[in-house]
Amino acid sequence: MTEKTGPRTRVVVIGGGYAGVLAANHLRVDDSIDITLVNPRPSFVERIRLHQLVTGSDDAVVDYGTVLGEGIELAVDSATKIDVSARRVELASGGSIGFDYLIYAVGSTGAAPKVPGAVEFAYPISEYEHGEPLRAAVAAAAVDAPICVVGAGPTGLEMAAELAEEGRRVTLICGAVMGPYLSTRARRSAAKRMARLGVTVIDGPDANATEVLRDAVVLADGRRIVAAVTIWTAGFGVPDLAARSGLSTDTVGRLLTDETLTSVDDPRVVGAGDATAPSDLPLRMSCQAALPLGAQAANTVLNRIAGTPPKPLNQAFTGQCISLGRSAGLIQIAHLDDTVTPLYIGGRAAASIKEAVCKGTVSFLSREARKPGSYFWLKGGKRQQKLAAQTVSP
Structure with missing residues (x-):
């Protein structure tokens, strides 16, 4: 930690998820910074464990005392507006917090379903607050009652497998293909696991x-899939705080930044995590992307405070980890630019790796809290080539 004398700098981090916590902890390398983390919940939520919250195999929360560094002020509140010109964050409680620099790390949430009946009759599972109502609904349903999971991305796959392993009768409605990110070989492995668990998989054009009813899901071809409980996992969105605050966003609502994660509107606003679109070319929404983005956002702020040029983002992916119940999983191996390879790991070995990743993510945050600046990440990913291709495309 760098000890300095002189005027102090106030940095507000909005969002206490993976990116926000890492950013707040990383800022502590400079002890002349006063850091406030604004988050609506008093505990850190492990979003990658929300499917376990439903079945009771994990509570999906960690005390902030474990992952947040000493001296960081935690404001349990919601930001309602960022007043960039006045450099203030307005809060739902009626108060406000001033800042010299702001890190926008509000994360992602489930996309608002546009399918008729989905809001009324389907249960989302993209936020911690969704967990208990869904858990209660599943518990209230008879053991052999049909449960329908809509969406076959990572969340849908994990939720379907978790419930099926508990002996529930599950139908997985995939859309065109199950696990669109997966390679053909990995997708076949996931399908075999679903078959062993007794999950009915419906995919294809x-x-x-097209509609969710109280007791069924209607498909495009007119089929009605009976469901005592319907779980909606299709798509992700982001909070609209940036747009409401007059900041430039992409079509999804992510904060538009340059390659240093600096807002295109104001050099004192820096983005991190799922709700950020660097050069209008956002990274895949994931904690794998969020942690390095949090560290790099903090570095950009530190550079600006020091009067040195911030560096462009530089990070890579390794793939995707999916749990398929407690006893099996799927690890899709990817190139550094996040394009998949044919390689994957399945079965119990993959389950062990996925659990290690979940624990390791919290460990990264905790270590950065104890020793600011210790976090490191995989770099590469051919981002400059992607940006060049984006520039020349018609």
């Missing part, structure tokens, strides 16, 4: 939900 007409396997899109």
